[in-house]
Amino acid sequence: MIPQYSSALLISDIHLTPSMPLTAQRFFDFCEKDAPKAEAVFILGDLFEYWVGDDTSSSSPFQQEVLSALANLSAKTKTYYVHGNRDFLIGHSFLKKTGMTLLADPSLIEIAGEKYLVCHGDSLCTADIGYQIFRGIVRKPWIQKLFLSMPLNWRRSIANRLRSNRHTQYQHSASKSTARNGMRTNVTLEACAAIMKKWSMDKLIHGHTHLPAHHHEQLGQQTWQRWVLSDWDLDHPVRTVPRASALSINNQGVHSIDLSKT
Template sequence: MIPQYASALLISDLHLTPSMPLTAQRFFDFCEKDAPKVDAVFILGDLFEYWVGDDAALHSPFQQEVQRALATLSTKVKTYYLHGNRDFLIGTHFLSRTGMTLMPDPSKITLAGSDYVLCHGDSLCTADIGYQVFRSWVRKPWIQKLFLRMPLQWRRSIANHLRSNSGVKYQRSIKSTPQGAHAKTDVTVAACAAVLREQAGDQLIHGHTHLPAHHQERLQDQEWQRWVLSDWDLDHPEAVRPRASALMIDQNGVRYTDLIKA
């Protein structure tokens, strides 16, 4: 059954971690003050910088604090979660403790009378063939079971290594071919068209790329609108301007809400 609500806030790519306290505090404020004003909240992945298993939260005061904030929010408003590329190992234990409802990627919902297709966005970056191969492997249930059986410290070391390696490769590609690197890591029109055909929709919302914008797109005789959610970062103003926003959808339409000024 397709979820239907009169109003909703959609967020993604917060990459919560103890090393980004200002971003984390804005999320806690969002849960307490902003989110309860709508009928539903949709978190489209990468809530955490990385997730190596639900058991890790037992040893992390920070993750437990996030868990409590979500649990409180879920008592006030229906809260949905969709896996990202950094936290696709979030499992049933964490979801049950937070009260969130897990959605498949992609999912179709109805907000204020209009249909939207939601996804995290990494599956749409089909120009990055290497990443898509990696993604197909780490999403296999038997691979995940093997990983989750490893000692917690091993899992954290692997996650940190993958994050570091990914960052180095991206910076190298940016320096050598900046336009090509951005194109490779962005979604493709063909992938967007395909998922919308599959879901019988013409309005797409996703995160992952950290390139918030509203697009009017077309491929042959297929037309659609696409909204990209912002990532959140209030802790590194020296690198880029602070950013944190949500997509609000209600009877007044679709619009970005600046959560820095809120």
């Protein structure tokens, strides 16, 4: 049975980390003040900047604060979670402590009588062939089991190296054609069409790309709507415009709520 509610808030790509305190505080305020106004909250991945195992939370005051905020939210409002590309190792222990319910990627939800397909979005970036190969490898259960068996400092070192390499690749690509780089790192029309056809849906919501928008799309005779969630960043005003928003769905429709100025 798919989740059914009269109202919901959807967020993604918060990238929580101690080095981004303003973003983290806005998330804590969201959990306490904004989120309980809806019947359900859906977090569509990349809640954390990176996650190397549930066993890290006991030694991290910051992660304990996040855990507490989510547990308090889940006690008031049903909270769902979809794995992202940075925190797909969030496991049963963390979910149990926070009270969140894990949803598969993708999943169907029904809000205010309308059905939507939700996912993180990285699986739709099929023009980035190298990333899709990497994604297929790290999502294998035996690879994850092997990684989680390593000492914690090893895991953190590997995660930091992967993040550093990804950042270097991004800067290299950005120095080339902006349009071509945008096509490679964005979702493709073909991937969206395929997933919508497979699920017989015409409404898709995802994050990952950091390109918030509402699209009306078509491929051949197939048409659909696609909502892209915003990433959150209130700590780098020089590099980017402060961003934090949620997608609200209720009986009045779908609209974005700007949380960066409240």
